[in-house]
Amino acid sequence: MRIIFVVCCMLINTALYSQNKITVSSPNGLLEVKVSMDDGISMYSVNYKGIVMLENSPLGLLTNEGDFTSNLSFVDASTDEINNHYTQDKIKTSFVKYQANTLTYTVKNEEGKQIAFHFQVSDHDIAFRYELPKWGDTRATVVEREVTGFRFPSATTAFLSSMMKPMTGFARTAPSYESGYVTDVALESTTAEYGYVFPGLFKIGENGWVLLSETGVGSNYNGSHLSSFKDGLYTIEYPQMEQNNGFGSTGAQIGLPGFTPWRTITVGKTLKPIVETTIPFDVVEPLYEASQAYQYGKGSWSWIVWQDNSMNYEDQVKYIDLAAAMDFEYILIDAWWDERIGYEKMEKLINYANSKDVDVFLWYNSNGTANDAFQTPLNKMNTSFARKKEMKWLKEAGVKGLKVDFFGGDKQETMRLYEDILVDANDHGLMVIFHGTTLPRGWERMYPNFVGSEAVLASEMLIFSQGVREKEAFYASLHPFIRNAVCSMEFGGILLNKFLNRGNKQGQERLTTDSFQLATGVLFQNPVQMFGLTPNNLSDVPVFELDLLRKLPTTWDETVFIDGYPGKYSVLARRSGKHWYIAGVNAENTAKTLKIDLPMLKGQEVSLYNDDKEIQPTLQTVKVGKNGELTVTVQPRGGFVLTH
Template sequence: MKFRLLAILALAGCGADQTYTLSSPNGEVQLSLQESTNGGVEYSLTHRDNVVLEPSALGLTLSDAEFNTGLSVQSVGNVEYVSEPYTMSHGKQRDITYQANEQVFKVENAQGDVLTLAFRVSDNGLSFQYQIPNAGQNSRHVVEEHTSFDFTPDSKAWLQPVAVAQTGFANTNPSYEEHYQMDIPVGTASPTEAGWVFPSLFYTGHDWVLIGEAGMQGDFHASRLAQNSPEGEYQIGKPMAPEVITGGELMANSDEALTSPWRIIAVGDLATVTESTLGTDLAAPAVGDMPWAKPGLAAWSWALLKDDSVNFDTTMEFIDYAADMGWPYVLIDANWDRNIGWEKLAELVDYAEEKNVGVLVWYNSSGEWNTTEMTPKSQLVDRTKRLEHFARLHEVGVKGVKIDFFPGDGQSVMQYYNDLLSDAADYELLLNYHGSSLPRGLHRTYPNMMTMESVHGFEMITFMQASADKAASHMAMLPFTRNVFDPMDFTPTTFDEIPNIERKTSNGFELALPVLFTSGIQHIAETPAGMAKVPDFVKEYMRDIPTLWDETRLVTGSPGEYAVVARRRGSDWFVAGINGTDAEVTLNMDLTFIASEGQMITDGDDDRSFSRRDVSAAKAFKLTVRPRGGFVINF
């Protein structure tokens, strides 16, 4: 590999006209850093000499120091080459090596306070973080972050609004469950004062850009893009005041040195951005080896059958269903403690164990921050109670816990996520967060973090016809945004009808979703009765869908319109594609990287049937997909 390490410019006489540059290992992505004319520090980004970001602001306001104006570059570190191999326990790529050039800058304000900026430039983007010293060991907290991302005026955006805190069902917002606004001009204001969620997708005319953050250790709040972005300059936004654990802190704070999450900017063509692993590359390494944290598919009664299905007899039926399908898990949802109870839960766990099925159970995360009534509730906030419940679950033999209804993005909530995972690991429990924020790489740090919802998922389709009407286009957005860096518990796939809802997606579309979407535990919405209606070749396909892949490639796609992804397990390739539009689409795909024979399952004569045929990988593999239709190919 050719490394291009640019020389450090001399500090003598530095000023607003002094520019420092750092390039990626292949020399194609370049960061420029300089002091701005208004007394701040700003950065810009190019890719192959095309502008990605125009000069954009950097800086923080702390409780005891201002790093926004009156700044000067105090020192510049040497360029260091970073090469970090690591292995994931689930997701789109098992073995990953992150490579980048890193440089650290120290800036000083007029009072002599110092702030460190660490930059890493990789072949597929830029990452940076703030490192806040605290020599006096005083309590310091972040008041405001001044980071911005300034796009050229003709750029376009694909963004999801943040719901206003304390709105929605039982005051449970925000939970990253809105629809995306697609192909909108940069500068378009969010419809809510809460702003736009990460990750945020843009197109500059030359490059696709995906902005997010990674490396959430619990002492920092989660960020977003602010509501307003005048002339295409997006500011980092902060959580709203109610987004906290009761009595907890909203903003980043510490009595020691404080480090922000990495701000990550993936850059390149659509395939480069979609295949990017920056979200885990910049997350903290695994806290320990957890060989018991095994991913897989799960049966789940509540998806279609709702509250009445949470009972002993239905759960027995779904255990048998999971065993028949070869799926390793079954989930028992809300109110199991009332409807089934601990004694009967133990019977279900014992029965499931005989069938090689692990049992997962639901918990309500909340204390006083929402008005939900589903139980078990208020058992996890206090650590003493939490450890008692985790110990009892472990003793019974439960394999994992789905925890619902978190209050938002405040620092205390981020700490809660980390604390739950740490304590659960001590009892060999897998965790799945619902009604939640974005994972931000937590699944690398804690291998027992299997998935998080953070999406307008399948349950919303079962609640509202409007969501069913938008489902195809919405799901064609997710491989390019929400699901790029982190696992997503969308809970996909139903072939039968949805009670009281007209399903608009075809069976071929639904069949593609468990491969198109990644999740450590992939909860399948279809019931035993619905699965019994499909052909045997569909059931066989559904029996063997991985949740850990060796390689992922975007074959073709357009956000919100269509997506075709190829994923490899060993020597086997799974190709899955969906058409998110209301019109027929003809896809031209280059599959020569596979070079083998395969079998395709797609839609039959109508939306509720299947067809199957043998195919060969080719450079010009052409396929016409019906409106809101889809397909899978197993090579």
């Protein structure tokens, strides 16, 4: 057997075997993962173009049926290749080719029980997970803890958002992935008490970038996050016990054979692979078929600016008329609709919307037991019988989608609730947006009727917080590189009131330009976008801005990184069919002149939406150079959009 094993290894050019040290490379040979054993501890490291991106970092699980964190011994290894392709209409690109080389590295503990580390390495991405076989008659286990770690070179700096303290914030609904960011900071300073949410971005000195995240989390597991920096590395941490009001395990209960979610590592010399990665979707599969063809698009939404007082029949008619005037597909009717409009009048309102070619999303509180959120409809989504009864009515009334709010936590118990809502909604032909929520982890592909999650310090906080308004451009420049790089992001943006309230005369002043707001419609990717326009915008906003929003897509065939640096500025190009949209924002306090390279538009005339020196919105026709270059000046807290 030993001779056969060695011969087989010599025939495989994707991996190098040396006793228990094994290297698997990407198809282009530039990205390498080395898995090894050191004194009974399994380790891995990552090199890109011969440069260390992750130093030796630990692997391992602790389960209630065995310890796989130490005193391990090597069993065997195998390699393979993946050559796959798929189409997906809800992510940053519509057609994906995924090629990777794989390594399955099997070890055993002192009791002889085995576990495998399975790696898939494509040209810029690594996905790995733990695979657990049956152990004798044992067919179930609880994974209690991971020691999976990420040890970066010493020159690395971090771009991270902290995990919120459980059972705090509004009505004890935290954590909901709504914290700010530290940017370009030394690892030693990242010591947040509850760690950091996925994804996390790291700059490896002058050698490149690494984005960490996870994917493939449904009812099968709990969501995880990064620890604070300790003993020279970050580790995977499971939810705090306090989440979900202290109910449910912090680990995961799985059947055997079984596996964990994927941990993902995206690597690049530049930020281009970070922005363009599709790894969260490459390694997951749809869990069920769509019950129908779902339609994506844009919507109006009264609550974001007009708030709770707009939850009445007359104001919702105004927002239906706004959606119709803007050629939007949807209106989102938010909290309290059941009490302040009522089910019977809601059916009448839905019929009115449909007469205007507008469809309806309705808001629901996810809660029943987990926190103190009190807005109604309440106790409609948290149990199976109540949910199915409600969704039967929704389908009969002609509602097309739900926005479900106030989850707070990453325990497996909560992940089951997400999945249960999605599965039941699909049975009734309903799309789902989640709010006050966790990061979606591959859900765009896993769940056909999932159409977005907040999981970001989003537009509502622009209404409530002066500090967030002051940092709006800063955060927007981060999202294409971090939060929105791994999944869709239902931000609820494009606010064109000068003051973010119903009167639009004084109060919460918007500190970004109109062109900045338009640019976020391209920068922020989500298949259904509920925008913050108000009825008065039909007459107090330049017509050319409204015309751009009327034709703006929400789904894309291609996304290309153009330029930027997280926290300073960002420029992306997205293609829908034959039409390109290029958008950029400037987070800094001085105007920035950019020479951008647009090879897809060489020598062509394009429409440029921008701000002049007086910060007034402008529209002009410009021509891209024959070499594909175009110079654009972006005002402080401003932005631009190019359309073709």
